[in-house]
Amino acid sequence: MTELAMKKKQRPKNLDLSTIRLPLPGKVSILHRISGVGLFLCLPLILALFQWSLTDGGFECVQAVVANPIGKLVLLGLIWAYLHHFCAGIRFLLLDWHIGIDLPSARKSAALVLIVSLTLTVIIGGTLLW
Amino acid sequence: MKRNVVGAHYGLTTWIAQRATAVLMAIYTVIFLVAVLVVQPGTADAWRGIFANGFMKFVTFLFFLSLFYHAWIGIRDLWMDYIKPTGVRLSLHVLTIAVLIGYAGWASKILWSL
Numbered sequence: 353m354t355e356l357a358m359k360k361k362q363r364p365k366n367l368d369l370s371t372i373r374l375p376l377p378g379k380v381s382i383l384h385r386i387s388g389v390g391l392f393l394c395l396p397l398i399l400a401l402f403q404w405s406l407t408d409g410g411f412e413c414v415q416a417v418v419a420n421p422i423g424k425l426v427l428l429g430l431i432w433a434y435l436h437h438f439c440a441g442i443r444f445l446l447l448d449w450h451i452g453i454d455l456p457s458a459r460k461s462a463a464l465v466l467i468v469s470l471t472l473t474v475i476i477g478g479t480l481l482w
Numbered sequence: 483m484k485r486n487v488v489g490a491h492y493g494l495t496t497w498i499a500q501r502a503t504a505v506l507m508a509i510y511t512v513i514f515l516v517a518v519l520v521v522q523p524g525t526a527d528a529w530r531g532i533f534a535n536g537f538m539k540f541v542t543f544l545f546f547l548s549l550f551y552h553a554w555i556g557i558r559d560l561w562m563d564y565i566k567p568t569g570v571r572l573s574l575h576v577l578t579i580a581v582l583i584g585y586a587g588w589a590s591k592i593l594w595s596l
Contacts, residue, residue, distance in 0.1 A: 445505075
């Protein structure tokens with residue numbers, strides 16, 4: 353083994369998730385994954401609600417789900433997951449194009465994703481659910 | 483440094499597909515929100531009317547197909563990141579594909595029942 357490889361092996365490593373402090377872009381990234389998995393797992397629920405809303409008498413039932421506080425909370429969560437995934441996705445597309453890849457810009461855009469997706473959740477969720 | 487790109491480029495194709503489907507879904511999201519704002523669907527008939535429209539039916543189905551393809555790539559990445567035993571990973575891949583193809587059939591049934 354070369355000296356360089358030896359040195360590399362001895363470098364301190366911390367892979368303990370409970371002590372790692374993720375920077376803001378890291379948080380946006382993991383939330384992108386979590387929101388994606390959440391949306392994937394909820395696909396049957398989303399399809400069922402969509403189907404229901406389009407069948408005879410089903411529209412009123414879905415309206416009742418929307419009026420229910422728990423239903424409202426679940427749908428608001430799904431809307432946030434969609435919008436966070438949407439906004440973080442656009443950020444990743446821009447990074448793919450090498451736009452905003454320096455650290456200060458990347459931190460700023462990560463904060464922007466969190467703020468914009470929450471604001472849109474309030475606006476769109478408020479319009480659709482209330 | 484000159485790099486020789488070798489292989490069948492499946493990875494690159496998938497990478498592009500993930501982004502292309504994302505862009506299609508983003509455009510659809512705007513179309514959908516505009517449709518809802520214009521129609522203001524307060525009744526079952528108005529809501530159904532949105533998707534009974536030929537153009538909306540087509541783009542909604544395209545949205546669903548993009549969604550399922552996009553979900554396949556994302557969930558595949560998830561299994562590749564976290565599931566190391568080949569047999570388990572392969573089974574999860576097959577299960578994911580099966581579920582998503584089922585959803586695609588379901589989505590087409592919903593839209594063409596209108």
